[in-house]
Structures are given as structure tokens and as C-alpha cells.
Amino acid sequence: MRAYQILPGEGIDGLQCVDFPERELGTGEVRVRVHAVSLNYRDLMVAGGNYLVTVDDPIIPCSDGAGEVVATGAGVTRVQPGDRVVASFFPYWRDGPTGPDKTRHALGGDIDGMLAEDVVLDEDALVPIPAGMSYIDAATLPCAGVTAWNAIFESASAIRPGDTVLLLGTGGVSILGLQLARAAGLDTIITSSSDTKLQRAQGLGARHVINYRTTPEWQEEVLRATGGTGAHVVLEVGGQGTVNRSIASAAMGGSIAIIGGVSGFGGEVNPATLLASAKRLVGIFVGSRAMLEKVVRFADITGLQPIVDRVFTFDQAREAYQYMASGSHFGKVVIAVTS
Ligand SMILES: NC(=O)c1ccc[n+]([C@@H]2O[C@H](COP(=O)([O-])OP(=O)(O)OC[C@H]3O[C@@H](n4cnc5c(N)ncnc54)[C@H](OP(=O)(O)O)[C@@H]3O)[C@@H](O)[C@H]2O)c1
Incomplete structure (x- = not known):
């Protein structure tokens, strides 16, 4: 079987397609024929060697993939050959609150990931997908979908129909966040550097759109659009350049889900901007298998x-990474492993 490998830090050009012998399955292990893999900003960070964790040896990159179970090892009870499955970002975080044991390994981070024709995973890492869901759609959910789900429905203050969700930019997390919020009857505001992308977001139901390049004080526009109330949940993917504006955009008692740093990490937050308004900064680290199950069910x-x-082919993996790095995308970028 063929798989890509990368030594974190070598950059996109370091991606190499390598032939691997099939290895025997151990107890509780499952062989999955991968059909689709989606890319995340995090995969660019791994390639660049600036992800949270790094390793000394090459790994198979990418956390997000879906495929078909082709063989099971001894003792496997959760899946059987022929099942269509998607893998969970953290293979050992099944349910409940986070903890160091649960997030100790992440696919395509410190252990081998999904950018391969076949992968061997613990049965506990797998979630069955419904017959009507394509492998491509399922492959978008483990990181971006679960992160957006966790931010809106699990970790924020209780959210009610009609509440406002603010999304920053039109990348994978934000567009899945927009789609989840709209499907749940929530009001949405989204920012982007591109008017064309904002038009597409309006087509998906975003009620208010703001170009953060031409409206640098976009937090004022968020407050105007919500009659002074602000957003009940903000999916904060910007980091250094956006976090204080996200706090200013949030409603009293609202949550700012700290997710990413596409504009870098660092900077300062003034505690006074949080206390009287009882706003909550909540760190989000993707989520559990149980959350992935809920996203799959909700999408279904x-x-x-x-x-x-x-969608790129398996042979075009480097081009897919380069396209993602260019920032031209709207939503998700996918590699179809099988044609
Ligand atoms: N904590 C977690 O568990 C977790 C999980 C998933 C992702 N993340 C993080 O979340 C971030 C987004 O990930 P992703 O995979 O969705 O990335 P992505 O698909 O590459 O999207 C990035 C988008 O961010 C927007 N952007 C860039 N600079 C911006 C700025 N200054 N203000 C507002 N938006 C800006 C751009 O949108 P426009 O082109 O529309 O301007 C760009 O397309 C990354 O930092 C990633 O590491 C964290």
C-alpha cells in the first residue's frame, strides 16, 4: 500500500509517497481502506514543524479520513468488514471531558495519520457513517466539524434558537460552523477578506457579512448587526490579530471559543474586558469520538x-497542500484517495 510521509519541518515539498508492506493486525485493531482525506490548517503546521507537538521521525500526515473496514483483528466487536467509517482525531478520547490521557495522541500529529491507501487503527477510534453520507463529506468532519460542534454546542454557555454565532474567515472550521449553526436555527455573522467569499457565505444563510480588510473595526459592525447585543458564541480562529475584537464582539455572558491562530499567537488580553460582562474565554481542542458521533448524526x-x-487526487497531495496554503479555499479541501 502507498502512503505519504513527512518529517515535520520539511515543508510541503517534504511530502513523499512511499510503499509500505501490509502489517498484521493486533488485538482490537482494524484495517481501513481510506477513500477520502480532508486537509486542515493544522496539517500545514505539521508540515512547517510549528504544530503543538512534533516528532523526530517521519509520520503519515493528516488527521481526517473516511473509508471502508477491510479486516479486523482479534477481539474487535465495534465494526466489521464492509462497514463505512470515519476516524476520530484523538483515537483515545471516547467521551466526557478532556484529559491528558485522552488527548495524548492525535492522528497525523505525533502518530501516523490518514494520508494512506490503508491505515491500521484501534477499533475505538472509529465511527460508522450512514449509507447516504459520502466518504468525501465524512472526511471533512473529524477536525473542523467536531471543533465547530464543540465550540457551539458543547463548550459555550447554553445556546438557544435564534442566538448569534460569529464566524471568522471562510476556512474549514468557520464554514462548517456556519452550516451547523444555520441547520440548528441560529443566527450567523461571518467575516472574510474576500467579498466573493462573503457572497457565497450569504448563499449558505449567513445573515450578516463583514469584510475584515475593508472594515478593520469589524467588532463595531457585529454590535450594530445585533442591535448592540453582540454574538453569543464566537469561533475565534484568528488568534493574535483578532482575539480582542472577538471579545468586544461577544454578548454579555457569551463565549469566545479559542480555537486557532491564523494571524499568529501571542498578544495580550485585558481581564477587564471579560469580568463585568461575564464573558467566557473557552479553549477548544477538537473533541471526542462522542462529539464526532453527534456531528455525523446531526449531518445525517x-x-x-x-x-x-x-477535491484533489491522491497523486496530487502536494498540490492540495499548496492550494490550502494559498488561502484561496472556501470550506474544505479534500484528497480522494481512491478514484
Ligand atoms: N483548537 C482546535 O482544536 C482547532 C481545530 C481546528 C482548527 N484549529 C485552528 O483554527 C484555525 C483555522 O483552521 P482551519 O482548518 O479552518 O483553517 P483554514 O481552512 O485554512 O482557514 C483559514 C481562514 O482563516 C481566515 N483568516 C486568515 N487570516 C484571518 C484574519 N486575520 N482574520 C480572520 N480570518 C482570517 C481566511 O479566511 P478568508 O479567506 O475568508 O479571509 C482563511 O481562509 C487554524 O489556526 C487551526 O490551527 C484549531
Whole structure:
């Protein structure tokens, strides 16, 4: 079987397609024939060697993939050959609150990930997908979908129908966040550097759109659009350049889900901006298998189809990474491992 490998820090050009012998399955292990993999900003960080954890040896990159179970090891009870499955970002975080044991390994971070024709995973890492969900759609959910779900429905202050969710930019997390929020009857505001992308976001139901380049004080626009109330949940993916504006955009008692740093990490937060308004800064670290199960179920019952900007072939993996790095995408970038 073929798989890509990368030594973190070598950059996108360090991606190498390598032939691997099939290894025997151990107890509780499952062989999955991967059909689709989606890329996340985090995969660019791994390639660049600036992800949270790093390793000394090459790894198979990418956390997010879906495929078909082709063989099971001794003692496997959760899945059987022929099942269609998606893998959970943290293979050992099944349910409940986070903890160091649960997030000790992450696919495509410190252990091998999904950018391969076949992968061997613990049965506990797998979530079955419904018959009507494509492998491409399922592959968008483990990181971006679960992160957005966790931020809106699990970790924020209780959110009610009609409450406002603020999304920053039109990347994978934000567009899945927009889709989840709309499908749940929530009001949405989204920012982007591109008017064309904002038009697309309006087509997905965003009620208010703001170009953060031409409106640098976009937090004022968020407050105006909400009649002075602010957003009940902010999916803060910007980091250094946006976090204080996100806090200013949030409603009293609202939550700012600290997710990413596309504009870098660092900077200062003044505690006074949080206390009288009882705003909450909540760190989000993807989520559990149980959350992935909920996202899959929610997408199934609402008919949510994740927005996939472009699909590349397995042989075009480097081009897919480069396209992602260019920032031209809207929503998700996917690699179809099988044609
Ligand atoms: N904590 C977690 O568990 C977790 C999970 C997933 C992702 N993340 C993090 O979340 C961030 C987004 O990830 P992703 O995979 O969704 O990335 P992505 O698909 O590459 O999206 C990045 C988007 O961010 C927007 N952007 C860039 N600079 C911005 C700025 N200054 N203000 C507002 N938006 C800006 C751009 O949107 P426009 O082109 O529309 O301007 C860009 O397309 C990354 O930092 C990633 O590491 C964290």
C-alpha cells in the first residue's frame, strides 16, 4: 500500500509517497481502506514543524479520513468488514471531558495519520457513517466539524434558537460552523477578506457579512448587526490579530471559543474586558469520538452537506497542500484517495 510521509519541518515539498508492506493486525485493531482525506490548517503546521507537538521521525500526515473496514483483528466487536467509517482525531478520547490521557495522541500529529491507501487503527477510534453520507463529506468532519460542534454546542454557555454565532474567515472550521449553526436555527455573522467569499457565505444563510480588510473595526459592525447585543458564541480562529475584537464582539455572558491562530499567537488580553460582562474565554481542542458521533448524526438528520471547495487526487497531495496554503479555499479541501 502507498502512503505519504513527512518529517515535520520539511515543508510541503517534504511530502513523499512511499510503499509500505501490509502489517498484521493486533488485538482490537482494524484495517481501513481510506477513500477520502480532508486537509486542515493544522496539517500545514505539521508540515512547517510549528504544530503543538512534533516528532523526530517521519509520520503519515493528516488527521481526517473516511473509508471502508477491510479486516479486523482479534477481539474487535465495534465494526466489521464492509462497514463505512470515519476516524476520530484523538483515537483515545471516547467521551466526557478532556484529559491528558485522552488527548495524548492525535492522528497525523505525533502518530501516523490518514494520508494512506490503508491505515491500521484501534477499533475505538472509529465511527460508522450512514449509507447516504459520502466518504468525501465524512472526511471533512473529524477536525473542523467536531471543533465547530464543540465550540457551539458543547463548550459555550447554553445556546438557544435564534442566538448569534460569529464566524471568522471562510476556512474549514468557520464554514462548517456556519452550516451547523444555520441547520440548528441560529443566527450567523461571518467575516472574510474576500467579498466573493462573503457572497457565497450569504448563499449558505449567513445573515450578516463583514469584510475584515475593508472594515478593520469589524467588532463595531457585529454590535450594530445585533442591535448592540453582540454574538453569543464566537469561533475565534484568528488568534493574535483578532482575539480582542472577538471579545468586544461577544454578548454579555457569551463565549469566545479559542480555537486557532491564523494571524499568529501571542498578544495580550485585558481581564477587564471579560469580568463585568461575564464573558467566557473557552479553549477548544477538537473533541471526542462522542462529539464526532453527534456531528455525523446531526449531518445525517438535517441533510447537512459540508462545503468542499476542491477535491484533489491522491497523486496530487502536494498540490492540495499548496492550494490550502494559498488561502484561496472556501470550506474544505479534500484528497480522494481512491478514484
Ligand atoms: N483548537 C482546535 O482544536 C482547532 C481545530 C481546528 C482548527 N484549529 C485552528 O483554527 C484555525 C483555522 O483552521 P482551519 O482548518 O479552518 O483553517 P483554514 O481552512 O485554512 O482557514 C483559514 C481562514 O482563516 C481566515 N483568516 C486568515 N487570516 C484571518 C484574519 N486575520 N482574520 C480572520 N480570518 C482570517 C481566511 O479566511 P478568508 O479567506 O475568508 O479571509 C482563511 O481562509 C487554524 O489556526 C487551526 O490551527 C484549531
